[in-house]
Amino acid sequence: MRAVVHDRYGPPTVLRLEDVERPVPKVDEVLVRVHATTVTQTDCHMRRARPFLWRFMLGLLRPKRRILGLEFAGAIEAVGAAVTEFAVGDRVFGLRNCAHAEYVCVRQAGLLAHMPEDATFEEAAAVCDGMSQGLAGLRNGRVGRGTRLLVYGASGSCGTAAVQLAAYLGAHVTAVCNTKNVELVRSLGADEVIDYEREDFTKNGATYDVVFDAVGKHSLVRSRGSLVPGGLYVATDRLYNLPLAFLTRWLRTKKVVFGVSGYKRESVLLLKDLLDAGKYRAVIDRTYPLEDVVEATRYVESWQKTGNVVLTVNGGRAR
Numbered sequence: 015m016r017a018v019v020h021d022r023y024g025p026p027t028v029l030r031l032e033d034v035e036r037p038v039p040k041v042d043e044v045l046v047r048v049h050a051t052t053v054t055q056t057d058c059h060m061r062r063a064r065p066f067l068w069r070f071m072l073g074l075l076r077p078k079r080r081i082l083g084l085e086f087a088g089a090i091e092a093v094g095a096a097v098t099e100f101a102v103g104d105r106v107f108g109l110r111n112c113a114h115a116e117y118v119c120v121r122q123a124g125l126l127a128h129m130p131e132d133a134t135f136e137e138a139a140a141v142c143d144g145m146s147q148g149l150a151g152l153r154n155g156r157v158g159r160g161t162r163l164l165v166y167g168a169s170g171s172c173g174t175a176a177v178q179l180a181a182y183l184g185a186h187v188t189a190v191c192n193t194k195n196v197e198l199v200r201s202l203g204a205d206e207v208i209d210y211e212r213e214d215f216t217k218n219g220a221t222y223d224v225v226f227d228a229v230g231k232h233s234l235v236r237s238r239g240s241l242v243p244g245g246l247y248v249a250t251d252r253l254y255n256l257p258l259a260f261l262t263r264w265l266r267t268k269k270v271v272f273g274v275s276g277y278k279r280e281s282v283l284l285l286k287d288l289l290d291a292g293k294y295r296a297v298i299d300r301t302y303p304l305e306d307v308v309e310a311t312r313y314v315e316s317w318q319k320t321g322n323v324v325l326t327v328n329g330g331r332a333r
């Protein structure tokens with residue numbers, strides 16, 4: 015099968031298509047023919063091995079796992095003998111390492127679910143990563159009904175997910191994005207939208223229970239004045255937030271919490287329900303064929319994408 019591989023850490027040009035062995039499903043696994051996958055910021059961190067800490071997981075000198083990619087949507091081509099929940103031909107989506115390939119094997123009890131009836135493969139591939147990260151951040155921020163929440167970076171993959179999920183949870187959502195995305199973010203359920211090109215939310219006097227930095231470009235120091243006493247700044251990036259989270263944990267003042275996403279099966283299943291009920295939607299900026307993975311990755315690394323960037327495999331399929 016064809017897959018995107020890399021043998022060293024570096025810029026997007028280290029990625030190339032290569033023929034590799036097709037994985038064989040174990041007894042409790044399904045073999046998925048991938049129709050769509052995505053390029054995420056996580057793929058980019060792993061490919062660059064930045065921050066350096068990634069190397070302790072991925073391989074000190076070179077990547078042990080040659081294929082990147084996390085999100086996928088496709089159709090089941092084969093099932094292991096112990097698989098009962100899925101059958102050949104089922105349309106499925108989820109999260110699995112090595113998704114930048116024509117096939118992936120996924121445990122039936124893993125991060126896998128049947129696709130929502132009306133979703134395209136592109137849409138189903140573009141929801142799990144941002145949603146998992148958004149949900150983790152909202153949970154860490156203890157966001158629920160009535161929470162006054164500000165989402166900074168509301169137009170990204172995590173940001174568009176956080177806005178939708180927070181609205182679903184009943185929070186009062188103020189979203190911060192640039193002019194071109196104001197209407198999109200409002201349509202996702204934000205109660206108020208601040209266009210950062212016209213207004214600095216840290217200077218308008220409004221305060222929030224939680225500031226969720228969904229893009230990892232803000233800080234507790236800059237957003238302190240916008241938090242109520244005891245308010246939480248939820249970080250998604252920047253390692254210095256880890257010691258800050260530890261230090262501020264014991265203080266009765268404004269705190270940092272670090273929203274690392276542990277990918278969970280229950281999140282994928284919740285997502286399927288929300289998509290089925292029309293309470294969540296995929297936000298897709300651009301779609302590239304798998305062959306253009308370098309170009310797609312460059313675009314993701316520009317930090318300008320709105321929502322998600324999809325890769326279609328063998329032309330993808332609309333349904």
Ligand SMILES: NC(=O)c1ccc[n+]([C@@H]2O[C@H](COP(=O)([O-])OP(=O)(O)OC[C@H]3O[C@@H](n4cnc5c(N)ncnc54)[C@H](OP(=O)(O)O)[C@@H]3O)[C@@H](O)[C@H]2O)c1
Pocket residue numbers: 054055056059144147166167168169170171172173191192228229230231250251273274275276314317318319320321322
């Ligand atoms: N903790 C975890 O487990 C985990 C998992 C995955 C990802 N992450 C991290 O989460 C962060 C977000 O990832 P993502 O995939 O959601 O990012 P993304 O989709 O690539 O973010 C792009 C968006 O961010 C906005 N943006 C860029 N720079 C900005 C700035 N300085 N101020 C405000 N908005 C800005 C852009 O909007 P404009 O056009 O308005 O600039 C664009 O819409 C990343 O740092 C990633 O590493 C963490």
